[in-house]
Amino acid sequence: MSDVRAAVVFDHVSKAFGAKQVLRDVSFEVPAGQVLCILGRSGTGKSVTLKLLMSLIKPDHGRILVDGDDITGLNEVGLSRVRRKMGFLFQDAALFDSLTLYENLALPLHRLTQKSPDEIESIIDRVLGQVGLSGDRKKMPSALSGGMRKRAGLARALVLEPKILLADEPSSGLDRITASEIDELLLGQKAEHGTTVLVVTHDVHGARRVGDRFAVFDKGDLIAFGTAAEVEQSEHETARKLISEQ
Amino acid sequence: MFDWIEFVGEVTLFGLRVIVDLFRPPFEGGQLLRQISETGAKSLPLVIASGFALGTVMTLHTRSTLVTFGAAATIPTVQALAFFVEIGPLVAGLLLAGRVGSGIGAVLANMRATEQIDGIESLSIDAFKFLVVPRVTACVIVLPLLTLFMDFAGLLGGYLSEWSASRITFELYITRAFANLEWSNFIAPTLKTAVFGFIIGTISSYFGYTTNEGAAGVGRAATRSVVLSSLLIILADVILVKLIFFAFPENAL
Numbered sequence: 001m002s003d004v005r006a007a008v009v010f011d012h013v014s015k016a017f018g019a020k021q022v023l024r025d026v027s028f029e030v031p032a033g034q035v036l037c038i039l040g041r042s043g044t045g046k047s048v049t050l051k052l053l054m055s056l057i058k059p060d061h062g063r064i065l066v067d068g069d070d071i072t073g074l075n076e077v078g079l080s081r082v083r084r085k086m087g088f089l090f091q092d093a094a095l096f097d098s099l100t101l102y103e104n105l106a107l108p109l110h111r112l113t114q115k116s117p118d119e120i121e122s123i124i125d126r127v128l129g130q131v132g133l134s135g136d137r138k139k140m141p142s143a144l145s146g147g148m149r150k151r152a153g154l155a156r157a158l159v160l161e162p163k164i165l166l167a168d169e170p171s172s173g174l175d176r177i178t179a180s181e182i183d184e185l186l187l188g189q190k191a192e193h194g195t196t197v198l199v200v201t202h203d204v205h206g207a208r209r210v211g212d213r214f215a216v217f218d219k220g221d222l223i224a225f226g227t228a229a230e231v232e233q234s235e236h237e238t239a240r241k242l243i244s245e246q
Numbered sequence: 247m248f249d250w251i252e253f254v255g256e257v258t259l260f261g262l263r264v265i266v267d268l269f270r271p272p273f274e275g276g277q278l279l280r281q282i283s284e285t286g287a288k289s290l291p292l293v294i295a296s297g298f299a300l301g302t303v304m305t306l307h308t309r310s311t312l313v314t315f316g317a318a319a320t321i322p323t324v325q326a327l328a329f330f331v332e333i334g335p336l337v338a339g340l341l342l343a344g345r346v347g348s349g350i351g352a353v354l355a356n357m358r359a360t361e362q363i364d365g366i367e368s369l370s371i372d373a374f375k376f377l378v379v380p381r382v383t384a385c386v387i388v389l390p391l392l393t394l395f396m397d398f399a400g401l402l403g404g405y406l407s408e409w410s411a412s413r414i415t416f417e418l419y420i421t422r423a424f425a426n427l428e429w430s431n432f433i434a435p436t437l438k439t440a441v442f443g444f445i446i447g448t449i450s451s452y453f454g455y456t457t458n459e460g461a462a463g464v465g466r467a468a469t470r471s472v473v474l475s476s477l478l479i480i481l482a483d484v485i486l487v488k489l490i491f492f493a494f495p496e497n498a499l
Contacts, residue, residue, distance in 0.1 A: 056364050080370040087368075094365035097357075108369040111272070160369075 006065070007032040007164055007196035008053060013062035015048060022048050024220040025062070030213065032163075035190055035197040037207035039242045040217035046200040047091070049217075050166045053198070054088055055079050067163060084112065087162035091169045093153030095141035101128075101152050102137040105159050112160065123159060131155045131185060147178040154185060164196045165189060171203045179203060183210050204243065216242050256456075261448040264382045267375045274380045281384035285346050289392055292345060293338055297396035300333060301325065301403025309411060318412070319422060325404040326423035327431065334397035335435045336483055339442035341396075342389055343475035347450040350381050351471030354454025355464040363455070378455055382447030389443035390436050397436075430494040438486040442479045449475045 006029040015023040022045045030036045038046045051057050052064055055071050064071050066082050074082065095104050102124060109120045128134045131151040136144065144152055150170060157165060167186065171179035183206045189195045190210075201207050207214065214231045216224040216239040224231045224239035231243040305325060312321055354377060357363050366373040405419045450471035457463040 051364070054364075054368050056367055076372070080372075083368060083370040088365070090361045090365055090368075092360060094361040096362055096365065097360075108371065111371055112369070156365075156369075 005032055006030060007034075007067055008036075008198065009063070009065035010049070010052075011063040011065070013052065013059045013064060015045070015052060015057070015059050021220050023052075023059075023217075026217075026220075026222045027062075028215055028222060028225050030196055030198065032196050033190065033194045034212040035186065035199065035210050036213045036215060037211035038198065038200045038215045038217065039202075039204070039207060041238075041242075044217040045220050046217055047168050050088070050168055050198060050200055053166060054083065054086060084160065085162055086164045086166060087157030087160065089150070089153045089157045089165070089167040089170055091172065093141070093149040093156075095144075095149065095152055095156065097141050099140075100137065101133065101139050101141065101144070101155075104141070104152070105156055108156070108160055127155045127159050130158070130188075132181070147174050150174060150178075150182060151185075154182065158189065161193065162195065164198070167197065167199045167201075169200055169202065171201060171206050179206055182206075186210050208243075214243060257449065257452050260452045260456075261444070263374065264379055264448060264451075267372075267379050268383060270375070272375075274376060277376060277380035278383055281380045282388055284349075285342070285381075285384045286388035286391060289342060289345050289388070290395060293341055293392045293396050294399045296337060296341055297329075297334065297399030298403035300337065301329065301400030301405075302407045303403075304328065304333070304400070305404040305407035309408070321408055322404070322414075322419045322423035323426050325408075326401060326427055329397045329400040329404075330427065330432050331435050332487075334400060335393050335439045335442070336479070338389060338393040338396040339439055339446070339479045339483075340476055342385070342392065342443070343446050343479060344472055346385065347446045347471040347475040348468040350447065350450035351454040352464050352468040354378075354381075354451060355457045355459075355467035358455065358457055359460050359464060374455070378451045381451055382444060385443035385447035386440050387443070389439040389446070393436050393439045428496065430490075430496065434490045434494060438483070438490065441482055441486060445478045445482060446475045449478065 008030040010026050010028050013023055013026045014021070026049070038049060040046050048057065052059055053066065055074070059072060062072070067085055069078070069082050071079060071082050095101070096107065099107065105124045105127065106120055109115055109123060115123070124137070125134065128137055131154055133148060133151055133155065136148065141149060141152065154167070154170070165186070170182045170186070174182065186197055186199065187210050190197055197210070199207065199210065208228055211228070213225070213227060215222055216231060216234070216236070218236070218238045223236040224234040228243060231239055234240055305321060308324055309318070309321060312318055312324065357377070363373045363377070366376060401423060405416060408414050408419060453467040453470045457467045459466065
């Protein structure tokens with residue numbers, strides 16, 4: 001498998017939790033600047049794929065390469081360096097609930113960059129403007145609606161200008177219009193910054209709109225990978241059903 | 247049996263990691279101040295009220311016996327020794343285990359369940375240093391200070407109880423209270439509560455930080471934190487009292 005110009009490479013990755021095999025010998029690569037949508041029924045290892053990529057959990061077997069770095073053997077310092085290249089939008093946003101929205105965004109900027117307070121202020125203003133939360137900077141996460149929390153989580157994921165953006169069900173629980181706004185933000189990130197995006201989603205309509213490639217998981221196996229047209233021709237009925245808009 | 251040995255090993259390593267990370271930059275000064283406020287300032291009313299009530303009740307109980315033996319003059323001394331040597335440190339530790347231990351366990355377990363800890367890690371921030379080390383350090387710093395408040399609140403409660411019975415003056419009460427009290431009666435027992443603070447912070451953080459049982463785990467982490475912290479405080483007290491007697495033989499009454 002070639003690692004050249006691939007932003008993300010999964011190379012024969014397996015992961016089990018106890019007796020349950022969550023991923024089984026999964027291999028794929030995502031070229032830089034593309035959007036990969038990961039589809040599959042619940043509990044088939046989609047979110048685990050993102051967490052493996054962020055090294056929040058470790059694979060049992062195989063290699064994972066992020067921007068050319070094999071993260072499976074990295075220590076905390078090395079991981080920290082690789083994580084700087086990535087942003088993660090969690091399913092429930094995972095905002096730090098004792099901090100305001102502004103403080104949530106300022107935290108990584110204060111901790112990981114040498115930027116002045118004015119620069120930090122200006123970055124946060126810009127990112128909050130992008131996600132439409134400029135007027136909510138002083139709110140606590142508990143005071144935000146589901147859609148606002150999702151956008152706030154996206155703002156936090158974008159604040160360090162990641163090369164790779166991971167989004168775990170960014171449109172779940174949202175109305176069609178808000179979900180569409182989130183999709184627009186992801187597409188904008190790809191178009192303006194060349195960001196590589198990996199999206200775990202159940203929203204086929206949104207996935208087909210933003211995705212360049214699709215990975216379909218079933219019971220821990222990667223059963224289909226490719227463009228929408230290629231997945232539609234898959235030999236696996238589950239893959240064809242999941243990519244179908246009907 | 248093997249599970250217990252494994253558990254003890256994990257908690258020990260967790261505690262050692264706290265000590266190592268405490269001296270490794272970056273230092274979490276802001277988080278530490280926040281936790282001192284959360285742990286210390288918000289526990290103060292509970293500690294003072296408990297100390298005052300215990301001091302009052304203790305004098306009520308001891309007075310009749312000491313008066314019977316013609317030892318009414320020793321009531322302040324008994325009160326001061328009891329509070330400074332044992333009651334203050336132990337009760338302050340148990341109160342903090344209840345109030346703060348359960349809080350730390352529940353907050354960290356909730357952060358784990360809602361992926362906030364993963365969120366912090368994903369930002370390249372060391373979640374252990376950011377969340378655990380300041381909480382344990384705050385417990386270590388705050389508990390000796392809370393113990394002082396407990397001691398003096400107990401003494402004040404004892405004075406008011408004694409004044410209502412004998413109209414003793416405050417000056418005389420204090421003079422008698424401190425007449426037979428050595429510095430070693432005061433300093434070593436107060437400082438031993440730093441160990442209690444370490445136990446509370448470490449055990450509670452361990453249960454909260456390492457739980458992975460979703461929302462159901464939050465309550466369990468809080469309960470386990472209080473139960474094990476309290477038990478270990480009592481066990482540690484026995485050992486530390488022996489060590490204090492070894493270091494200051496004159497303290498052995």
